[in-house]
Amino acid sequence: MxxxxxxxxxxxxxxxxxxxxxxxxxxxxxxxxxxxxxxxxxxxxxxxxxxxxxxxxxxxxxxxxxxxxxxxxxxxxxxxxxxxxxxxxxxxxxxxxxxxxxxxxxxxxxxxxxxxxxxxxxxxxxxxxxxxxxxxxxxxxxxxxxxxxxxxxxxxxxxxxxxxxxxxxxxxxxxxxxxxxxxxxxxxxxxxxxxxxxxxxxxxxxxxxxxxxxxxxxxxxxxxxxxxxxxxxxxxxxxxxxxxxxxxxxxxxxxxxxxxxxxxxxxxxxxxxxxxxxxxxxxxxxxxxxxxxxxxxxxxxxxxEHLILGAVPREATLLQHLRRSFPNVLDVRLPRGGTCRYHLAVKIDKTSDGEPKNIIMCAFGAHYDIKQVVVVDKDVNIDDSEEIEWAVATRFQADRDLLVVSGALGSKLDPTTKDGISAKMGLDATVPVDAPELDFKRIHVKGEEQVDLAYALQKNPDPALSRILVR
Structure with missing residues (x-):
């Protein structure tokens, strides 16, 4: 054909x-x-x-x-x-x-x-x-x-x-x-x-x-x-x-x-x-x-195909569910590393401390499959797993920002559960509301976005390389 x-x-x-x-x-x-x-x-x-x-x-x-x-x-x-x-x-x-x-x-x-x-x-x-x-x-x-x-x-x-x-x-x-x-x-x-x-x-x-x-x-x-x-x-x-x-x-x-x-x-x-x-x-x-x-x-x-087909509709309905109680929820993702089912990233425009934990609990109630929620600020790209990991690495402390729920209903297809009974984990990876601005100010190279690489880089670098690398 x-x-x-x-x-x-x-x-x-x-x-x-x-x-x-x-x-x-x-x-x-x-x-x-x-x-x-x-x-x-x-x-x-x-x-x-x-x-x-x-x-x-x-x-x-x-x-x-x-x-x-x-x-x-x-x-x-x-x-x-x-x-x-x-x-x-x-x-x-x-x-x-x-x-x-x-x-x-x-x-x-x-x-x-x-x-x-x-x-x-x-x-x-x-x-x-x-x-x-x-x-x-x-x-x-x-x-x-x-x-x-x-x-x-x-x-x-x-x-x-x-x-x-x-x-x-x-x-x-x-x-x-x-x-x-x-x-x-x-x-x-x-x-x-x-x-x-x-x-x-x-x-x-x-x-x-x-x-x-x-x-x-x-x-x-x-x-x-x-x-x-x-x-x-x-x-x-x-x-x-x-x-x-x-x-x-x-x-x-x-x-x-x-x-x-x-x-x-x-x-x-x-x-x-x-x-x-x-x-x-x-x-x-x-x-x-x-x-x-x-x-x-x-x-x-x-x-x-199996993963993405399930992810997008779930993301839409999870976003709707969270926004009913938290209008400042900006976006959600079910990343591939979490099988597009078990891990949820939530981007918010944070208004008060404690709010991320409420959002985490609301997300757990939205669908039983979810076993881990990470809440991040609006400057984090939730389509990039490295960005989410960076937010956890630099904005999260386990003794303060970790929420654990034991004995909840989860997915029976998760081999770590016992007949579907699962623990849930939430991570608040957001900046404290009263934090000094410079403490969590992301570094930025001025003009990076405006660089024209076609102008900045030589089209034929061989002569320049030959002059620089000559012994």
């Missing part, structure tokens, strides 16, 4: 789907194309990992399969902003605006996602599902939006879960204590299965929206519509009542079975460790639908 085939005519009303994003990347030389026949087990993930901070990559005929696979939709934070047509400095504000004013999806009668239907399901034969990390228990669907309906009121939830292929029509799924699990427990308590769909191959805005820290019964599809500035067209599944994006590449329709648990895992997760094997919920697949020529999207477990 040539990348040119991914392009579509430019039009204001053209669908914003996976293909439109791939065409955007291809036009900017950010989409690599692998040789045909890359193996689905290990090799595809290995190539993706080598390119994860540089380019997206398209795999034609992976493992001899007719359906191509794409990975690395986000190779940089800037790409995330680009995908929703804003600058990097506007990214969190745009996400917050979309969460505040979602644009409800619009149901249509048909769509490309249902051009082909398979009633007889054999997932590994019909779809190119890769195995990623070395000790993964087998092939996993990793970039699938799991869409479930509240069995009591029909409101949908969109999220991403790791999905192990356990049989031709059987999937083991890890449900953490979030909204999908709440819906499943409602259904299971009534003795019913929970109708779901797994949607693969969508515009990045839908992936971002799925990671929002939203309230129960807030449909993330509306957030995606607001991010794109147009409602997401959805169609009703062929075998159940779930509504799915009409422009999706692939849809797996099924049910999470009540009172059934089967082994799932291990699987390489975002902390860069393997999530353990355990008995987990099970999806029975009833049908697969897809475009006439679909593209399969995969996310390498624990890779950069």
């Amino acid at each position: 040539r990348t040119e085939s991914l392009a579509r005519p430019a039009a204001a009303d053209a669908p914003k789907d996976l293909r439109s994003w791939l065409a955007h990347l291809a036009e900017r030389d950010r989409l690599a194309v692998a040789r045909e026949g890359v193996e689905l087990a290990d090799e595809l993930a290995a190539v993706s990992k080598r390119l994860e901070r540089d380019r997206a990559v398209l795999f034609p005929k992976p493992g001899g399969h007719d359906i191509p696979v794409v990975a690395n939709l986000f190779a940089a934070r800037d790409w995330v902003a680009e995908s929703i047509e804003v600058g990097s400095e506007q990214l969190l504000a745009r996400f917050l605006a979309a969460a505040r004013e979602p644009l409800p999806s619009r149901e249509v009668s048909s769509g490309p996602a249902q051009e082909i239907m398979h009633n007889q399901v054999d997932l590994l034969r019909q779809l190119p599902i890769p195995k990623h990390n070395e000790r993964d228990s087998g092939p996993y669907i990793t970039a699938g939006l799991l869409i479930a309906r509240n069995p009591r009121n029909g409101i949908q939830n969109v999220s991403i879960h790791r999905c192990q292929i356990s049989g031709p029509n059987r999937i083991g799924v890890l449900l953490l204590p979030r909204h999908t699990l709440s819906y499943f427990r409602m259904a299971e308590d009534a003795g019913d299965a929970l109708e779901i769909a797994i949607v693969i191959g969508v515009h990045p805005a839908l992936l971002l929206a799925s990671q929002a820290i939203a309230a129960l019964d807030e449909d993330e599809m509306g957030i995606a519509g607001a991010l794109l500035g147009q409602p997401i067209d959805v169609v009703k599944c062929k075998t159940n009542s779930v509504r799915v994006p009409a422009e999706a590449e692939i849809v797996i329709e099924g049910r999470i079975l009540p009172r059934v648990r089967e082994p799932e895992g291990p699987f390489g997760e975002f902390p860069q460790y393997y999530g353990p094997r355990a008995n987990r919920e099970v999806i029975e697949v009833d049908a697969v639908t897809h475009r006439a020529r679909p593209i399969y999207h995969t996310i390498v477990g624990g890779g950069y």
Whole structure:
């Protein structure tokens, strides 16, 4: 497959789907194309990992399969902003605006996602599902939006879960204590299965929206519509009542079975460790639908795309949460070194001593994953881990500025926890309000920002070097 085939005519009303994003990347030389026949087990993930901070990559005929696979939709934070047509400095504000004013999806009668239907399901034969990390228990669907309906009121939830292929029509799924699990427990308590769909191959805005820290019964599809500035067209599944994006590449329709648990895992997760094997919920697949020529999207477990996809929506909702009580919070980051989940940097315009510790406690309450918070002043660049470390080194004293909380709820995927029970640590790396100005005045070379290197440096330094270095 040539990348040119991914392009579509430019039009204001053209669908914003996976293909439109791939065409955007291809036009900017950010989409690599692998040789045909890359193996689905290990090799595809290995190539993706080598390119994860540089380019997206398209795999034609992976493992001899007719359906191509794409990975690395986000190779940089800037790409995330680009995908929703804003600058990097506007990214969190745009996400917050979309969460505040979602644009409800619009149901249509048909769509490309249902051009082909398979009633007889054999997932590994019909779809190119890769195995990623070395000790993964087998092939996993990793970039699938799991869409479930509240069995009591029909409101949908969109999220991403790791999905192990356990049989031709059987999937083991890890449900953490979030909204999908709440819906499943409602259904299971009534003795019913929970109708779901797994949607693969969508515009990045839908992936971002799925990671929002939203309230129960807030449909993330509306957030995606607001991010794109147009409602997401959805169609009703062929075998159940779930509504799915009409422009999706692939849809797996099924049910999470009540009172059934089967082994799932291990699987390489975002902390860069393997999530353990355990008995987990099970999806029975009833049908697969897809475009006439679909593209399969995969996310390498624990890779950069995995981390950044979770970071940006969490940052936006954490920023909103903190600003409700502390309007002087300027920005937040979930740095890669903290797995884009566990460590949080908060930039503030400090008004009083003691305030950073209150902000730290508020951040711990915002999401259970967070185990370390560093609060810094407005002169610190929180996109630079060296700047954060410098603030801790020069503005923090452990006996005065350290806050420790024991026995709190944390991430069960953190191997240092005991069944998810974690300690939390907060560091106040801000300047005391009453400190003499020169004590914490950052050094600065006058005129550094105005230096014109093209003028200051010689274009051909060899003659000057020869004169200076002559013996």
